Amino acid sequence: MKEKPGGVRHSGGGKATAVDTLEPEGGKDRHMLPVWFFVGVILLVYGVLILATGILEFSQPPPTVLSSLHPAIWWGALLVVIGAVYVHLFRPRKSEKQ
Amino acid sequence: MTSQIISLRAVDIAIIAVYFAMVLGIGFYLKKYTQSGEDFFLAGREMSAWVAGLSFLSANLGALELMGWAAAAYQYGILATHWYWVGAIPAMLFLGVVMMPFYYISKTHSVPGYLQLRYGESTRFLGAFCFAFMTILMSGINMYAMALVMKVVLGWNIHFSIWVSSLTVGIYVALGGLFSAIFNEVLQFFLIWLGALLIPILGLLEAGGWSGVVARVHQNFPQGDYTHLWRTMGSFADNPMGIHWTGIVFGLGWVISFGYWTTDFLVVQRVLAAKDIRAAKLAPIIGSYFKMAVPFIVILPGLLGLAVLPFRLAPESAVGPGQHSYNEVLPLMLARYCGPGLLGLGITALIAGFMSGMAGNVSAFATVWTYDLYRPFLRKDASDAHYVLMGRWCTILGVLISIGTAYLVMQFKSIMDYVQALFSFFIAPLFGTVLLGMLSKRVTPAGGFWGLLAGTVASISMYALVKMNHSLLALIALSSNAKDMAENMYRGLWSWLICVFVTVAVSAFTRPKPVAELTGLVYGATDLPSEGHLPVAKRPIFWAGLAFALFLVLQWIFW
Numbered sequence: 001m002k003e004k005p006g007g008v009r010h011s012g013g014g015k016a017t018a019v020d021t022l023e024p025e026g027g028k029d030r031h032m033l034p035v036w037f038f039v040g041v042i043l044l045v046y047g048v049l050i051l052a053t054g055i056l057e058f059s060q061p062p063p064t065v066l067s068s069l070h071p072a073i074w075w076g077a078l079l080v081v082i083g084a085v086y087v088h089l090f091r092p093r094k095s096e097k098q
Numbered sequence: 099m100t101s102q103i104i105s106l107r108a109v110d111i112a113i114i115a116v117y118f119a120m121v122l123g124i125g126f127y128l129k130k131y132t133q134s135g136e137d138f139f140l141a142g143r144e145m146s147a148w149v150a151g152l153s154f155l156s157a158n159l160g161a162l163e164l165m166g167w168a169a170a171a172y173q174y175g176i177l178a179t180h181w182y183w184v185g186a187i188p189a190m191l192f193l194g195v196v197m198m199p200f201y202y203i204s205k206t207h208s209v210p211g212y213l214q215l216r217y218g219e220s221t222r223f224l225g226a227f228c229f230a231f232m233t234i235l236m237s238g239i240n241m242y243a244m245a246l247v248m249k250v251v252l253g254w255n256i257h258f259s260i261w262v263s264s265l266t267v268g269i270y271v272a273l274g275g276l277f278s279a280i281f282n283e284v285l286q287f288f289l290i291w292l293g294a295l296l297i298p299i300l301g302l303l304e305a306g307g308w309s310g311v312v313a314r315v316h317q318n319f320p321q322g323d324y325t326h327l328w329r330t331m332g333s334f335a336d337n338p339m340g341i342h343w344t345g346i347v348f349g350l351g352w353v354i355s356f357g358y359w360t361t362d363f364l365v366v367q368r369v370l371a372a373k374d375i376r377a378a379k380l381a382p383i384i385g386s387y388f389k390m391a392v393p394f395i396v397i398l399p400g401l402l403g404l405a406v407l408p409f410r411l412a413p414e415s416a417v418g419p420g421q422h423s424y425n426e427v428l429p430l431m432l433a434r435y436c437g438p439g440l441l442g443l444g445i446t447a448l449i450a451g452f453m454s455g456m457a458g459n460v461s462a463f464a465t466v467w468t469y470d471l472y473r474p475f476l477r478k479d480a481s482d483a484h485y486v487l488m489g490r491w492c493t494i495l496g497v498l499i500s501i502g503t504a505y506l507v508m509q510f511k512s513i514m515d516y517v518q519a520l521f522s523f524f525i526a527p528l529f530g531t532v533l534l535g536m537l538s539k540r541v542t543p544a545g546g547f548w549g550l551l552a553g554t555v556a557s558i559s560m561y562a563l564v565k566m567n568h569s570l571l572a573l574i575a576l577s578s579n580a581k582d583m584a585e586n587m588y589r590g591l592w593s594w595l596i597c598v599f600v601t602v603a604v605s606a607f608t609r610p611k612p613v614a615e616l617t618g619l620v621y622g623a624t625d626l627p628s629e630g631h632l633p634v635a636k637r638p639i640f641w642a643g644l645a646f647a648l649f650l651v652l653q654w655i656f657w
Contacts, residue, residue, distance in 0.1 A: 032131055035149055035284045042120050042285060043292070046113060046443060053109050053439035062437030066300050072439050075296060082292075
């Protein structure tokens with residue numbers, strides 16, 4: 001947060017407090033897993049479940065419209081690919097833990 | 099009430115269970131990172147533009163967005179898209195380009211916090227009180243809508259749905275604060291899109307593309323025009339919404355939309371968590387691109403319902419035995435195309451939508467209560483740890499009050515209209531107060547307070563007057579043909595105008611604050627950081643311009 005053109009300021013009904021004008025601490029190093037990793041994990045799990053269901057039901061598709069296209073298979077595969085890419089890109093790495 | 103639409107298999111239940119485990123797991127994981135007030139209420143102010151932008155949009159994708167607007171699309175046709183395009187995109191871009199710098203540079207923690215800095219404690223109290231009230235009502239509405247859907251779609255007990263989902267939200271927000279809410283909102287964003295996207299894809303395949311959808315809708319419903327955005331807006335009587343283009347452009351496109359997207363703390367809070375001013379400006383701009391695409395997963399399924407369903411849906415109030423209501427169009431389309439596994443994903447998308455909206459309400463309520471009501475008016479000098487603890491308890495309390503509200507709104511006839519009425523009560527005048535405060539140094543603290551109060555009281559009064567004497571509708575909404583939606587748009591417009599008029603009038607007779615006290619708060623008294631050193635492709639204004647051009651092209655295509 002480098003932009004601080006305001007400087008010291010007074011509020012309309014009284015003095016601005018520390019809580020009113022929260023200053024970021026800066027330089028935090030939390031080693032928190034990125035949100036994208038969690039996204040990847042859940043999409044990967046869902047992809048595997050849906051793809052497996054699609055394969056198991058390949059010979060007897062559910063009674064839905066356009067079931068002949070086997071949407072569970074290609075949608076499940078898509079989720080597996082997206083999930084795997086996210087997990088791979090944002091997985092925890094040893095160098096980041098140090 | 100009809101019988102349930104969908105029966106879930108073991109794989110579907112497993113998918114839903116994984117979702118609940120994941121959101122709770124994220125809450126527990128993030129608890130250790132949520133120590134200070136800044137962590138709990140502002141997610142440490144370290145979110146990237148993408149995370150803040152997706153969370154910003156996800157918090158808006160609540161139950162009413164998914165279910166309500168799919169139903170509205172079945173009822174009103176493509177006109178419902180106005181709420182996503184003219185009713186969102188210009189306002190989101192305005193927030194990013196014009197207003198966000200002031201919110202961010204002022205280092206405020208909330209919109210009522212900005213009101214305090216600009217106008218003083220009394221205006222902050224009014225804004226915070228109205229917001230807290232509206233947020234709890236909205237949260238209850240969200241919860242009720244979810245439980246109703248679960249009952250109709252899956253046959254789940256309505257009380258079970260309310261308690262399980264709301265307590266889950268309460269736990270993960272109480273544990274990880276805004277960190278947890280934002281992380282889960284990004285997760286929910288992906289699930290909503292990937293769970294709902296199959297419906298329009300398969301629907302378009304079945305109908306033979308967009309031209310096939312249009313042809314089938316015209317064939318099935320020859321009496322109305324359901325596929326043009328603006329062509330039927332010349333007269334109140336020519337379109338199923340009973341609204342004139344002036345209501346859409348000035349009421350929705352200006353007052354309601356700008357009010358919601360630029361002053362509703364529920365969404366603004368997500369952008370305040372951005373790591374720097376460029377990320378804060380980019381977040382709503384990134385969100386605008388996805389917002390433009392949301393009609394593909396919400397409006398198009400409603401239109402596909404008109405095109406391909408072999409039976410007709412009815413209004414909620416007129417559903418007979420064996421019939422389905424407009425509100426069930428999205429689950430019906432889901433059941434039409436999705437088998438086991440995909441059904442679980444689709445239902446998870448709905449639950450994710452409900453929970454993201456609810457988490458948005460609860461986390462914003464906890465912040466406004468703790469920092470804008472509890473701290474200044476009840477306990478001024480407590481430690482940071484005390485306020486974090488208050489935020490955690492307030493989250494649980496907010497959930498419990500929302501549950502009570504959910505039971506109250508069960509009797510309300512039209513949830514969507516109720517929400518729009520709430521917006522026009524509080525959000526429309528607030529937009530006038532914040533906008534004038536940011537753009538004019540001459541507006542005084544007294545002007546801001548009395549303008550906000552006058553606009554809010556006027557809006558509630560207009561609503562009450564029309565309820566007592568329906569003939570007044572012709573005066574407020576400019577036509578006796580106006581429907582509830584149109585009335586809300588015009589009421590919002592009038593209350594905004596009253597707010598602006600009173601603010602300007604009172605300011606003319608009262609003393610403004612010295613310019614030195616307005617630094618960082620008002621245009622003309624603030625040195626905005628230059629972006630001249632950045633390459634064009636990294637400047638927020640470039641992406642905002644591109645989004646606006648895309649928005650105009652969409653209006654032209656679907657005119």
